[in-house]
Amino acid sequence: MATLCSICQDYLTERPQALRAEEDVIMCALTCGHLFHRVCVSQWFNRALRWSWWANLIFYFIRDGICPCCKKNVSLNNALRVYPTGDEEGDRMVRQDRDLKKVTEENLRLHAQQEELRQQLQRARSTLEEEVVAHDILKMEYGQAASRCETMQNELQDGKDMKLAIENSYKSALEKSEGEKTDALQRLTEMETQHDDTLGQVQQLKKMVEKLQLQDARRRQENQYLQASLFSKDAGMEKLPGKQGASKPTAGRLLMNGRGLSEIDAEPELVAF
């Protein structure tokens, strides 16, 4: 029986969703002539009158309502149960139609799912393309960084070589400087020794000079004495009182008449230069 229940939109011979598992499928015809599942039309009337308790009470006794198809006032009390005759071909067609309907719904659901997957695939492709571009950029940047790294390593090696060369030259210069310093210290020591020797010689020379000056002063004084004695002899100097045949007076005695010889032989005063 390929007739639809207008309330649940399912076939009258099929079990509606509102029906419990232990209940049988019952069809009924209202007084207007329209066919429904009994459980569907009962829920329909209940739903229409559920807005107040007294309406439910009235419905419990009267069980009156409006047909959902033709809007006529009908009563469930006057509804007749309908027993459809067996129609295997019709039932098979109903089942096929139901299966076709399910397959169609599944097909629609799969189409929707396919469309969603297609959109996801499109988004994934876009993301993949962006990632490929980003990967290429990263690869290029990595290449540049590797090149810079190699250059820096070369510069570092050059710097190490230069540092080693500077250290070697510094060491050699330091060793050379140490040798020169040692030589200079040795020369300084020698010069200090020579200086001490020179100072000793200078002291000796000073002493000699002083001695010579002393001798010179003595000679000068003796010359003066001699000149004075000669001058006195030339002028006819008187004989000194005393015994005859006495030795000739020395120049000192002559000049220093009455003063004694001790003073003449004494150290003469130094003549300042």
Ligand SMILES: [Zn+2]
């Ligand atoms: Zn129904």
Ligand SMILES: [Zn+2]
């Ligand atoms: Zn009706």
